[in-house]
Amino acid sequence: METPMSHSAVAPTAERDHEPKGEHSPKKAAASGFIGSALEYYDFFIYAQAAALIFPQIFFPSGDPRMAIITSLATYGVGYVARPIGAFFLGRWGDTHGRKNVLVLCMFLMGLSTLAVAFLPTYQQVGILAPALLVVLRLVQGFAVAGEISGASSMIVEHAPFGRRGYFASFTLQGTQFGQILAAAVFIPLARLLPDAAFNSWGWRVPFILSVVVIVAGWLIRRRVPETPAFKEETAEGAPQVNPITAAFTETGPNMIRVMLMALMNVIPTVTTIFGAAYATQKAYGIGFHKDVYLWIPVIGNIVACLVIPLVGSLSDRIGRRIPIMVGALGSGVLAFGYLWAISIGSVPLAILFSVLMWGIVYQGYNGVFPSFYPELFPTRTRVTSMAIAQNVGTMITAFLPAIFAAVAPPGSNNIPWIVGGIALGITIVSFLSALSARETYRIHVNDLGEKHAVEIPRDDYLRMRAEGRSL
Numbered sequence: 001m002e003t004p005m006s007h008s009a010v011a012p013t014a015e016r017d018h019e020p021k022g023e024h025s026p027k028k029a030a031a032s033g034f035i036g037s038a039l040e041y042y043d044f045f046i047y048a049q050a051a052a053l054i055f056p057q058i059f060f061p062s063g064d065p066r067m068a069i070i071t072s073l074a075t076y077g078v079g080y081v082a083r084p085i086g087a088f089f090l091g092r093w094g095d096t097h098g099r100k101n102v103l104v105l106c107m108f109l110m111g112l113s114t115l116a117v118a119f120l121p122t123y124q125q126v127g128i129l130a131p132a133l134l135v136v137l138r139l140v141q142g143f144a145v146a147g148e149i150s151g152a153s154s155m156i157v158e159h160a161p162f163g164r165r166g167y168f169a170s171f172t173l174q175g176t177q178f179g180q181i182l183a184a185a186v187f188i189p190l191a192r193l194l195p196d197a198a199f200n201s202w203g204w205r206v207p208f209i210l211s212v213v214v215i216v217a218g219w220l221i222r223r224r225v226p227e228t229p230a231f232k233e234e235t236a237e238g239a240p241q242v243n244p245i246t247a248a249f250t251e252t253g254p255n256m257i258r259v260m261l262m263a264l265m266n267v268i269p270t271v272t273t274i275f276g277a278a279y280a281t282q283k284a285y286g287i288g289f290h291k292d293v294y295l296w297i298p299v300i301g302n303i304v305a306c307l308v309i310p311l312v313g314s315l316s317d318r319i320g321r322r323i324p325i326m327v328g329a330l331g332s333g334v335l336a337f338g339y340l341w342a343i344s345i346g347s348v349p350l351a352i353l354f355s356v357l358m359w360g361i362v363y364q365g366y367n368g369v370f371p372s373f374y375p376e377l378f379p380t381r382t383r384v385t386s387m388a389i390a391q392n393v394g395t396m397i398t399a400f401l402p403a404i405f406a407a408v409a410p411p412g413s414n415n416i417p418w419i420v421g422g423i424a425l426g427i428t429i430v431s432f433l434s435a436l437s438a439r440e441t442y443r444i445h446v447n448d449l450g451e452k453h454a455v456e457i458p459r460d461d462y463l464r465m466r467a468e469g470r471s472l
Helices: 026-053 065-096 099-117 129-145 148-159 165-193 196-201 203-209 212-222 229-234 244-281 291-319 322-344 348-362 370-376 380-399 401-408 416-437 459-468
Strands: none
Touching: 026 065, 026 099, 026 129, 026 148, 026 165, 026 203, 026 212, 026 244, 065 099, 065 129, 065 148, 065 244, 065 380, 065 401, 099 129, 099 148, 099 203, 099 212, 148 165, 148 229, 148 370, 148 380, 165 203, 165 291, 165 370, 196 203, 229 380, 244 291, 244 322, 244 348, 244 370, 244 380, 244 401, 244 416, 291 322, 291 348, 291 370, 322 348, 322 370, 322 416, 370 380, 401 416
């Protein structure tokens, strides 16, 4: 059953089908999204772990521990400054040269810049040049990662069968969570088995050297995935060509604002893996979690998240995208108080419990659904560009929150859980309201996504056809 819907203004023919014709490879695309995102975000998050655990001691002056913590966490945020710049370039690349091509480019940039971190000199060796080089490489990392999720999500959404886009697209974020597991897990044996002197001199470099795997594995995996039929139709010979950056702002501005505000949900990862790590392990705060003990907290939370994400993605194919996102936003914002309180009293079991609840379960209502929801808000001709710019501007805004948290709630402050938790909750409320204002998308065909007058398939018909296993 099909209901007449509006078509893309730039379609090569008025008779364009609602679903693109051609080779659809949802399993290959989902596998590429999972493995590629896992490898690329392994690179991105080993920096995050190092910025919280070791960089304050080796890349910054040791005379003022508080300032070293703040500055190290600020360099973590610097990577996000480059993300909007990368989004303009890589988003446009993905909409003009293809989803597959942009993902390979992202992989090479990320792998090489992360590998270079392993060979940086310390502050004690070269002084101010050490943090300067660190910032440059973090900028390249941020530039590279800007096209990863938007490119991978768009590729999967365009390959997936109608009615299962939420399930297949969720594997992109399952990959990012697995990458975070790898990032923390690689540090655990090093932090536990090596003496502090050895870990500080060379042990921390090992995870960065392993980034060479990203370059090789990424190329082998992603070169085998076919380009999406939707992109091929959009760029077919004779189809009018548009500048995706111009079209993104003129045609999809309101939805770009919504995505930007929903992307502020990145506050929860910063509370969990960045500020939480510094708060729990840095001696200046006086909590006293050992590094290897704390590193297990995000590992356990992310293991649970990997199990929850595809379930939530599949659920969003039945009830829609907005409800899981809104529940995830408010719920994880509230639970941030409990997580920080558990750290403040030095309770590892409670910290693990709240991490699993906040990060592993509730937050995944947002995290498991946005890879399908965001690209579905935009038409094929600007999908990667619109999502990349909006999402990366939103995450950039949250990038300096760890440093801000450390500044407004420095070592020795009272009520750190209430100060940081209150900021986190306020931001998640903004994300909740943005999702509430957005249009539902799960019952709209691919070639009609992002069009103002696109018509949804009636919900009863949609659910009946899903239950009967009929082609949608």
